[in-house]
Amino acid sequence: MKLLLVGSASVHTHRYLAGIAPHVSEVHLASNGPLPPRYQVPNLGRVLQVDFSLKALGTAGRLARLIDEVQPDIVHVHQANSVAWHARRALAGRKLPWVLTTWGSDVLLLPQQNALMKKMVAANLAAASAVTCDSLHMAAVCRQLAAVARMDVLNFGMDALPPPPDIAAKPLSVLSCRLHKPLYRIDAILRAWAQVEADAALAGWQLTVAASGDETANLQALAQQLGLQRVVFTGFVAPEVLAQHYRDARVFVSVPMSDATSISLLEAMGHGCLPVLSNLPANLEWVLDGVNGAIVEDLGRLGNALKTQLRQAGDNARLASAAALNRQLVQTKGLYRENMQRFAQIYRELC
Known part of the structure; x- marks a missing residue:
């Protein structure tokens, strides 16, 4: 299975990439910053650096060309904000499943800024094949914003349970x-x-x-x-x-x-x-x-x-x-x- 991961240059995205890599044959990354060496994985393919701001109207086209080049089996987008807006436009018209993982402020705070942001987040949620979030409350908020095709409540988790504390x-x-x-x-x-x-x-x-x-x-x-x-x-x-x-x-x-x-x-x-x-x-x-x-x-x-x-x-x-x-x-x-x-x-x- 070939995965295209789309997300901001955050430790959360990088950590997810390192964790999911053993479960796929190839993983490609589109992000707005470099991938630190410590998160490099053996099956890492293309790494594309893009601008996720709302003014970067060419980003969707660049993502679409990357999709054509690497031919992923599935796309995983992190955050229902402008990151997902660019990815959604790149995926429009394709029969390619994609997962949208919400992080918190993208669904809890961003839609409250104005009607345009609310509409954007709702459209991102509605377009995804599946949405994940890390709390039941966020799941309920997502469902209030849009008709979600599939919802899974799942967090990234801590690396490992440490020994019992003294x-x-x-x-x-x-x-x-x-x-x-x-x-x-x-x-x-x-x-x-x-x-x-x-x-x-x-x-x-x-x-x-x-x-x-x-x-x-x-x-x-x-x-x-x-x-x-x-x-x-x-x-x-x-x-x-x-x-x-x-x-x-x-x-x-x-x-x-x-x-x-x-x-x-x-x-x-x-x-x-x-x-x-x-x-x-x-x-x-x-x-x-x-x-x-x-x-x-x-x-x-x-x-x-x-x-x-x-x-x-x-x-x-x-x-x-x-x-x-x-x-x-x-x-x-x-x-x-x-x-x-x-x-x-x-x-x-x-x-």
Whole structure:
């Protein structure tokens, strides 16, 4: 089976390519940036770099010529935004099955911008032979936007379930590792952390703020303004370093305005962290408030929620119980290799 993968130059696209490659005879890539050497696979064929912006009207033609050249058996497009718009036009009139994988903001936020964007996303969803998303909530949103031919709920998954954590050896550490963009509201985490530092009973805890982004300088300035003493900004770190941060953390905090099932959440759960999350439908499919983590309905209460969860996570027995449940959830439906096999099965069924 020959696959043409169409997606933005993101670690998610690159990681998917590496994971799906063993399940196909050839894989070709159309993207808007280079493929890093670490994601090169033995059966990689053509790599075409294109512009996915809406103004790049020639992109559909370039994709169509690539399809003619490589003759794929199936096309897999990632994101129902302008990436899918170009791919849909390239595929028009062809009896070639194609899968459209939605990532989150493309169906949760983009259609809300204006009627034109909503119409574009809906048309992309309706044209695909099959649509995949990583939460039941996203599946429902997709079906509200368009009559979808086939829907599969499936995430990319974390690479592998790590060894069971040594709960007693974990320091009193909290981890935030989402991008420093307004969407992820890292500023709210810092303001909540100020309440933690003001609580003498929680004096031993430290917050690690990994990743970076457009807001990094502002976030560092805010931490200074708040007088925070137990916050460490690491910037972007290598995967093995991030894995160590997960192993060290007792609590993982992530409060974006909108999100699908994030790989960072799965990694945190797999490493035995107690998640503190914003009240989003996708999060509710993984965490039951007060059982295996916390769901914060109002960010004004994030400080109190964080303090409560720190007290819970400081108890080794309670954390061990929640960690066991979280690891079982990831084992059941959140592992990379198993989920790549499920994507490959979709391809076989469509072909």
